[in-house]
Amino acid sequence: xxxxxxxxxxxxxxxxxxxxxxxxxxxxxxxxxxxxxxxxxxxxxxxxxxxxxxxxxxxxxxxxxxxxxxxxxxxxxxxxxxxxxxxxxxxxxxxxxxxxxxxxxxxxxxxxxxxxxxxxxxxxxxxxxxxxxxxxxxxxxxxxxxx
Numbered sequence: 001x002x003x004x005x006x007x008x009x010x011x012x013x014x015x016x017x018x019x020x021x022x023x024x025x026x027x028x029x030x031x032x033x034x035x036x037x038x039x040x041x042x043x044x045x046x047x048x049x050x051x052x053x054x055x056x057x058x059x060x061x062x063x064x065x066x067x068x069x070x071x072x073x074x075x076x077x078x079x080x081x082x083x084x085x086x087x088x089x090x091x092x093x094x095x096x097x098x099x100x101x102x103x104x105x106x107x108x109x110x111x112x113x114x115x116x117x118x119x120x121x122x123x124x125x126x127x128x129x130x131x132x133x134x135x136x137x138x139x140x141x142x143x144x145x146x147x
Contacts, residue, residue, distance in 0.1 A: 004029045006036050012044040012113055013037065013075075014106075018051040026062040033066060037073045044113035045070050048106055050081025060095040067100040076116040077101065080109035 002025055007014045013036055015029070033045065047063065049055070055063075067077040078101045090097065101116075103109035 002028075003032065006033055008036075008040055008042065011042060011117065012046060012110070013040065013042045014046050014048070016048040016051070020052065020054070021059045021062075023058055026059055030062060030066055030069070034069050034073060037070060037075050042075050043117055045075050045077045046106065046109045046113060047077065047079050048081045048109075049079060049086070050083070050105075052083070052086060055086045055089060057093045057095060060090050060093065060097060064095070064097050064100055067097075071099065076113055078103050078109040078112050080104065080106055 002019065004015060004017055004019070004025065007016075013033065015033065017029075019025070021029075036042065037045065045066070047066070049063075063079060067079075070077045079097070080103045082102060101112060103112050
């Protein structure tokens with residue numbers, strides 16, 4: 001059975017869908033991706049669908065489900081590379097992809113994931129900060145000294 005590769009890029013997982021999705025492949029991706037989030041502790045998932053010519057209602061729901069499952073596992077999901085025809089089809093099918101963030105391309109999607117991590121107080125391990133973004137040099141967030 002075919003599998004869609006899931007690549008780890010630091011705190012994020014990258015999924016590039018380069019084949020037309022069928023139902024079994026979509027379900028397999030859902031299982032593989034949730035397992036990888038749990039195994040790696042990934043904080044974000046970027047799904048690139050730029051190679052997809054078509055997305056039907058089942059695949060649209062699977063993307064929304066993957067995003068919801070990722071959120072429950074403490075990972076943000078950004079969908080990138082959606083073709084205009086795919087966007088039109090999703091709207092015509094009445095699928096709003098609630099909870100799914102989108103970006104035009106991988107670069108903008110990664111930036112969106114980084115912003116989401118920063119907004120959640122997780123800076124991804126930058127020097128001088130704890131995993132939750134707190135300063136470790138004795139200074140508060142306003143630059144003043146902490147007691």
